[in-house]
Every structure is written in C-alpha cells, then in structure tokens.
Amino acid sequence: MWFLYALLSAAFSGFSIIINKKALQKLNPTVVTWGLFVIPIPFLLLGVLNSPRPELTQLFFIGVFSSSVVFFLAKTLSLKSMRDNLLSRLIPLGAFSTLFNYLIGLFLLDEHLKITAVVGIIAIIIGVYIFNLEEKNRFLDPFILLYKNRYARIFLIAMFLTSLSTLFDKIAITNMNPTNPYLPYLIEDIIMGGVMTIYLSIRNKDWTKQVKMNLPLLLLAGIVYMGVGITVFLGFANGPLVLITGVKKLEIVIVLLLSYLLFKDKPNFNSLLGTFIMILGVVLIKI
Numbered sequence: 001m002w003f004l005y006a007l008l009s010a011a012f013s014g015f016s017i018i019i020n021k022k023a024l025q026k027l028n029p030t031v032v033t034w035g036l037f038v039i040p041i042p043f044l045l046l047g048v049l050n051s052p053r054p055e056l057t058q059l060f061f062i063g064v065f066s067s068s069v070v071f072f073l074a075k076t077l078s079l080k081s082m083r084d085n086l087l088s089r090l091i092p093l094g095a096f097s098t099l100f101n102y103l104i105g106l107f108l109l110d111e112h113l114k115i116t117a118v119v120g121i122i123a124i125i126i127g128v129y130i131f132n133l134e135e136k137n138r139f140l141d142p143f144i145l146l147y148k149n150r151y152a153r154i155f156l157i158a159m160f161l162t163s164l165s166t167l168f169d170k171i172a173i174t175n176m177n178p179t180n181p182y183l184p185y186l187i188e189d190i191i192m193g194g195v196m197t198i199y200l201s202i203r204n205k206d207w208t209k210q211v212k213m214n215l216p217l218l219l220l221a222g223i224v225y226m227g228v229g230i231t232v233f234l235g236f237a238n239g240p241l242v243l244i245t246g247v248k249k250l251e252i253v254i255v256l257l258l259s260y261l262l263f264k265d266k267p268n269f270n271s272l273l274g275t276f277i278m279i280l281g282v283v284l285i286k287i
Contacts, residue, residue, distance in 0.1 A: 002239025003286060005231045006247035012227035014254020018262070019221045023214070031210050032221065033075075034200055038193040039222020040185070040229070047182030054176040054183065063172030064184050067165045068191040074161035081155035092142045093156055095128035098246050100163035105241040108167060116287045117243060123281030124246045131252055131274025166245060170236040181233035185226075247282055 023032045102121055105111035113121070133142070146152045172184040200207040211218060235244035253275050259265040267275075 002235045002244060003247065005235035005238065006244045007250070009228055009231035009235060009244070009248045010250035011254055012224060012231060013248060013251035014258060016221070016224045016228055017251065017255050018258050019217075019224055023217050023221050026214055026217065027210050028204060028207065030196070030200060030204065031207050032218070034193065034196040034207070035211070035218035035222050036225045037189045037196055039219055040226035041189050041193060043223070043226060044182045044186040044189065048180070048186055051180045051182060052178055054178055054180050057175040059175040060172050060184070063168045063170075063175065064187045065191070067168035067172065067184075068188045070161050070168060071165040071188075072192060072195060074158045074165060077154050077161065078158035081151045081158060091132040092129045093146065093152065094132065094159055095125050096156065097159045097163050098125050098128065098242065098249060100160050101166060101245045102242040104163055104167050109170065109241060111240040111242065113240065113243070116284045120281040120284030120287075121242060121246050123284060124249050124278050127274045127277030127279075127281060128249050128252065129274070130270050130277065133270050133274075163245075166232075166236075166241060169233065170241050173233050173237045179234075179237040181230045181237070185229045185233060243285055247285060249278060250282060253278060 020032060020036075023035075027035075098121060102113075102118075129142075142152070146156060169184065169188075173179060173181065176183065232244065232248065235248075256267055256271055256275060260267065
C-alpha cells in the first residue's frame with residue numbers, strides 16, 4: 001500500500017505546486033504559506049472527530065512537536081538562502097534531500113533496503129538533480145557554488161532539516177494505534193498556523209484583506225495540500241521513509257506534464273533526461 005500512497009502524494013503535490021504558482025501571482029508568499037497550514041484545520045478536525053480515538057505514546061508527542069519546530073526552522077533558513085538571485089542555481093541541490101532521507105532512515109530507523117531499491121533511490125537523486133539543472137550550467141556548478149557561497153550552504157542545511165522533520169513525522173505516525181493521519185497533521189498545522197498568524201499580524205497589516213479577496217484560490221490550495229500531507233502520513237505508516245519521499249519526487253514530473261498541458265511550457269533536454277532517470281528509479285524501487 002505504501003507505494004500507492006507515495007504515488008498519490010506525488011500527484012497531489014504536483015497539482016499543489018501548480019495551484020500555488022497561480023496563488024503566488026496574486027498573494028504574498030507568506031499569506032499563501034499561512035493558507036496551506038490553516039485552511040486544512042477544520043477538515044482535519046472533522047477527520048479526527050470521525051475516527052477511532054487512538055492510543056498515543058510519548059514518542060507521538062515528541063514527533064509532532066519536533067517536526068513542527070524543525071520544519072519551521074527549515075523554512076526560515078530556506079527563505080534566508082534565496083538571495084542574490086541564487087534560487088535557480090540552488091534548486092538542483094534539493095535532490096540531496098532524498099539522500100538525507102536515506103541516511104536518516106538507515107541509521108536512525110534501521111530501515112534496510114534491497115539493492116534494487118538503493119539503486120532506484122540513487123537514480124531518483126541523479127534524475128532530480130539533472131531535471132533541475134539549467135542547460136547553461138555545468139554539471140558541477142551547484143557544488144562549486146556550495147563551496148563558494150554561504151547561502152548555498154544554508155540552503156543545504158535547510159534541506160537536511162526538512163528531511164529531519166519527515167523523520168519526526170514518521171515517529172509520530174508510528175506511535176499511535178490505530179493509525180490516524182489526521183491527528184498529527186492537525187496538531188502540526190495548529191502549531192504552524194498559529195505561528196504564521198502571529199507573524200503576519202505583526203509584519204503585514206493587510207494580510208486578512210488578501211485572504212478575503214482570494215479565499216476560493218486559498219481554499220483550493222489548502223485542500224489539495226492537505227491531500228499531500230494525508231497520503232504522505234499514510235505512506236509513512238506503511239513503508240520505509242526514503243522510499244515514500246523518493247517516489248514522491250515524481251511530483252516534478254507531474255508539474256512538467258501539467259505545465260505543458262495547461263501553459264504550453266515545453267520541457268528542455270535536462271527535464272526530459274531527468275524525468276526518464278527518475279521513472280527508471282521508481283521502477284527499480286517497485287521491483
């Protein structure tokens with residue numbers, strides 16, 4: 001079942017990226033982020049109320065609160081790193097979040113994979129890296145940037161912390177019986193949504209006006225993003241951390257397809273080559 005949940009999370013995530021891209025044309029990025037955390041809360045609450053009450057261990061609470069703190073820190077560092085027009089040159093380094101997930105799963109969760117799955121993960125890392133590499137860049141340019149630019153190193157730290165937050169998510173979801181993806185997701189969204197609400201109230205006085213004027217778009221963005229979270233949590237409950245997050249990387253293939261169908265954006269050679277390698281990696285994981 002984990003493979004199906006991972007594929008569904010990739011599909012939801014691909015649609016979410018396209019919707020968020022549309023939302024960012026009209027809204028402040030912080031307001032969009034607020035919507036992704038807050039909009040799902042009432043729906044998640046309904047899910048919790050209509051599900052059996054689970055037994056929770058202490059590790060559940062450690063996982064939920066640690067994930068919230070680490071993810072917030074990761075987002076903060078990620079935004080801090082996106083300076084000096086470096087974003088397009090940094091994005092290929094995001095491929096290494098899958099490597100971090102593999103190492104975290106291996107050493108902290110004792111998740112051992114078949115050799116074909118390991119090769120599949122390596123293929124996905126290479127595929128994502130090539131997919132995001134601009135044609136004008138040389139293959140090693142992001143690594144050179146990592147050596148020379150401190151913002152690139154901050155970005156890589158942010159990627160590691162993002163991977164670490166998924167570890168805490170898995171700890172939370174596997175320390176409840178029966179499994180209920182709504183509860184940990186609800187608690188994390190309440191924490192993150194609360195922090196974002198306080199931040200926006202201090203820094204952006206007209207943010208509520210932006211929300212009211214674009215509520216339908218925010219609702220759609222929040223609901224689709226909720227689909228990402230629920231399917232990822234269900235995947236974590238049933239399969240290895242790195243395989244879930246690895247297969248989820250197919251989200252960029254979904255974005256590529258939707259961008260072509262909706263906006264007539266033609267993929268470049270790197271995108272097509274990266275897509276082929278990623279799909280090959282997913283096939284190897286499934287074998």
